[in-house]
Amino acid sequence: MAANSEKRFTIYDVVVIGFMAALVFVSSKLSIPIPTGIDNTRIHFGNIFCLLSGLLFGGLRGGLAAGFGSMFFDLTDPMYISSAWFTFLSKFVLGYVCGKLAYVKRNDGRNLKLNIGAAAAGQLAYLVLYLAYSYIKAVFFLQVAHETALITVGTKALTSGANAVIAVVIAVPLGYALKKALVFTGIYNKVMYRRKPKDNSELEETFIKVKRD
Numbered sequence: 001m002a003a004n005s006e007k008r009f010t011i012y013d014v015v016v017i018g019f020m021a022a023l024v025f026v027s028s029k030l031s032i033p034i035p036t037g038i039d040n041t042r043i044h045f046g047n048i049f050c051l052l053s054g055l056l057f058g059g060l061r062g063g064l065a066a067g068f069g070s071m072f073f074d075l076t077d078p079m080y081i082s083s084a085w086f087t088f089l090s091k092f093v094l095g096y097v098c099g100k101l102a103y104v105k106r107n108d109g110r111n112l113k114l115n116i117g118a119a120a121a122g123q124l125a126y127l128v129l130y131l132a133y134s135y136i137k138a139v140f141f142l143q144v145a146h147e148t149a150l151i152t153v154g155t156k157a158l159t160s161g162a163n164a165v166i167a168v169v170i171a172v173p174l175g176y177a178l179k180k181a182l183v184f185t186g187i188y189n190k191v192m193y194r195r196k197p198k199d200n201s202e203l204e205e206t207f208i209k210v211k212r213d
Contacts, residue, residue, distance in 0.1 A: 012190055016061060016191050017064050017065045018065075020053040020056075020057070020062075021053075023069065024046050024050055024068075024069025024070055024091075025046075025072050027044070027045040027046045027049050028045070029073065031044035032044070034159050042159065042163075043159055043162055043163060043166075044163060047126075047163050047171075048167045048171045049171075050065075050066035050070065050091055050094050050098075051094070051098050052175050052178065053066050054094075054095040054096065054097075054102060054118070055102050055109050055118070055172070055179075056109065056179055056182065057099065057191065057192070058099040058100070058102075058109075059095075059096045059103065060099070061099070063092040063096030063099065067095065068088065069091075070087045071088035071091070073087075086133055089129075090126050090129040090130055093129060094123065095122065097118070097121055097122040098119050098121065099122075101118035101121055102114060102115050102118040109175065109179065112172070115172050115175065116168065116172055119167070119171055120164075120168055123164035126160075127157070127164060130156070130160060131153050131160070134153050134156050
C-alpha cells in the first residue's frame, strides 16, 4: 500500500503538511543560541518534528512539512532570513530521506530498526548539506579565512550532531506512539491510502502490524 500513498495530493495531505510544518516551526523556536564567531548556531527541537513528519507520513509529505516549517522560522528571524531558501532545501532532504527509507519495501514506517536507520540517514544527509553550505558561505561570501571557517564549521558540527542525536532518540519512539493514535482514529489510512478503515477490526489489524514489526 505504501507505493500508492504518494500518487496524488488531497485536502488531507495539505492539512497534514500544514499541521506538521506548524509543529516544526514552533519547536524550532525552542532553542539555545550558540555563537560561532561568524554567526550563530542553535541547540533546538525542530529536527524532532522534521523526522516525525517523515516517519509518520512518508518522504514527500515529510520533506515538505520539514522544509516549509523550518523555512518559515528563518523568515521570522533577521539572523537567518537570508538562508531561508537553503533551509527549505536542506530540511526537505532531512524529512524526505527519513520518510522514504522508513517506507521502503512497504514497511510503512512500521519497522523499528529501519526507522532508526532512516532517521539517522536523514540527519546525516542534512548534516552534510548544512556543514558544506556553512563552509562555502563563510569562505566565498563572508570572505573569512579558511582556518576561521573551519572553526565555525566545527562548532556547528558539534551542535548539529547534538541536535541529530536528540532528534533520533526522541522522534523514533514518539513516532510509534503517535502512529498508534493515528491508526486507531482512522486518520492514518485516510491520509496515506485515500480511504477510511472498514471497521474497528481493520484498525486493530493495522496497529498489530505496526506493533509486530
